[in-house]
Amino acid sequence: MRLKIFSSIIAATLACSMNMGADLTVAKTATNTAPVAKKYLIAFKSNLPPNYSTVISNAGGRVVRALPEIGSVEVESSKDAFLINLKSVSNVQAANLEIKHQLDYKKNDPAAADNQPVTDFPQPEAIESYWNYQWDIKNVTEDGESYKINKGNGAVVGVIDTGIDPNHPDLKGNLLGGQNFVPKGGFGDDPTETGDTKDFKDRDGHGTHVAGSIAANGKIQGVGPDLGIRSYRVFPANAGAATSWIADAIIQAADDGVDVINMSIGGFDALSRYSYQNSGSYSDIADMLVWKRAIQYAVKKNVTVVAAAGNESLNLNNPTTITDYMNREYGYLGLQFKGASIEVPGQLPGVMTVSSSNKWSTEKIAFYSNYGSRSIDVAAPGGDNGPVYDATLDESLRDFHYRTLSTWPTYLEPYFTANLHSYALLHGTSMASPKVAGIAGVIKAAHPDYSPDQVTAAIRQTAKDYGKAGNDHLYGAGEANIFNALTQK
Template identity: 65%
Template structure:
């Protein structure tokens, strides 16, 4: 079951930017389905689906998939006689739960000692994370991801695609590096008239994508890993905060077609690769089709020379233990009438070919952030994602949280301050969502410096030049270590 989440944590044990799935009823009405064919989609797919009682909503030829709607409760059973279908399942909508939280009562005292944008020329002193993985900015002398021409325009040497909530197109630290984008939210999504299906509507409505973008390519009062990298926005969440696999998959495919060099996916969740039930044993479902389409889309990107970076997730789980994951899902979603049986996996993080990133923190070389998922065969590298600081780690006392240990990045200028501070245009956040774009930025700068490298070579370089933290060598917390663009660039010269 695909539990897509924004991987940015703010309140312990409760995602401020979180999603949950609405389960299908026992007898679905106008339910959407995901279908994966074993090979190519047949030429008569429309007739095949119609005879089974469905209507095709979207064709995904690059991954041999369909999104289909049906009001026939026997639709899945009817598909069983159709040759060539490898898997089909109910498409579960993932919803962004954008809670209103009192910053004092629910999240400790918000940070108020960082100057507003009109009171400072630079936020560099507050960017502990970027300072560390650029060797205090020394990497900028080696590669910034682009060059400034004689007339002042930036020529981007590499592009990073950000599949997220969109980007603030007018943010002063980002706008010169935004090279375009696309929305994959269909018209009238969730019955919302403001969703027109306009592919050019990729303005950020939640803030998460803008925060991610700043870590990659901010160039102003904040500095990203590659201040001259190009960035493209792919919006996959509706104005009401909903998405599905069949919106995410085409975004991945389109980014590859747009010839981006790197994709960042600061989203993730779990797919039940066997089955789950809703309310009673008679109604069994599986997300195997979703998992197949995800895997095919990511392979499509890698085959098109795109390095894909993903967040490991924020559930504090050992991703190598499927029993633990299934238990977590039953504990978390059991009260909705859902019961999971068999194995589940984190997606897209445990998908072959991607770089999966855990979250390190500012204060420890031995511990990752308390929320970060981990796993010896699941984590490739770590990157700074922030946490609540050492005193909270020692005591577990939420009243002793220090939000200064979060990571500072850009935030939509037209939105009110995020709950962790009083800043406008910038925000403090923590999560593997904040770790993943650091590695995506590193991959982008590497590609700018040596465009001939393949995704496998980029991954190998990032791992080889990572700073070894935790146990010596590769370990379950940090993978190969904490990624570092300065050591990667200097390592390329040896």
């Protein structure tokens, strides 16, 4: 499963493999019509100045979201010269156009599965447990042996995603609530979004699937069936998000006292310079600064942050390759990136980055997964299309049995890979990351005094050493395993 989200300047991707196509939308001004307002992300040098709203107004903008904890604001402006006007403000460190982060994926179309969805899994009414179909959770729990030691009671994982089905029978017992960060109207294209902060109901499915891998306790079992989960919805239905919305969710999750944050989100950001049309360039990028500041805010509050590595099959150790990729993908928007780039949030300090392993090999990770020996902490099962597809890349030979089974909103149509309702088969680093987040949560339940660094070290030191001996470019330290983390000293 893959949902692509495009971050302020760059792509931030809900890292699940649905479709490799990109759909980046920019508002255009029609001839003889009023200018269309655009969204911008602004990072001040330190704290927000007392007169920040006036500063933005004088430059021709209006603040629509303030993040005082990290010295940043989201701004709306219809002035073409807005970014240029800001250059005269000495305490603005960086500013950039905020582009729509489009959810981009194959819809629930049976033809997308080559008319071969999985039909040999029983419907939930006909089965007591899907445990025998959960090869991924079996892998990381040693066939459930970890449950006999610790199921995660007392620890909480925040899921920053598309929301969670609050009435799913496998999730509602562990769901502690949540919050919505999507403003009224979304990006102006979703009239069903009212801006209700309590509306964290999943309109897409991705977040519910992720949550099930962490803490489902029913027909599906998560890594920690007794873990608490909190939902932080940052995506509308079939529409986009903004980096400022995600950062706001990170800050709130940290303030709520979660022990772990899972972000099945991955994308790319330039480390230093970029230019946009005729607005000149900044030596820093607001998008990058906001990511860094939000994550450090969480880490300082003792939160372990886990993120997906992304699904572009890129070597994350090669920053210029990432920059070339960004220029190929987004150059048509008038953006040009120079120098080194990284995957965000995964390669930022304080984040544990997860690649995707599969069911059938301990030598090869999933075909879509990003990799890199200095970039990947550990791998976890995210599934793929099976060994035949891996060898041929022939889409007609995909076998969806090799994907990962988890919860799906009870009110949505079945996802195209199977005829199941309330459960779905998906793959991607989005499905790998929550296994590690669940492991981190169970470790925190067993060791409440552990810092994020200690949690990360425990996971890395007890991972199964797949691939080349020692730390390698595919698996990092290996495939994460909660039973080992609870039993190995």
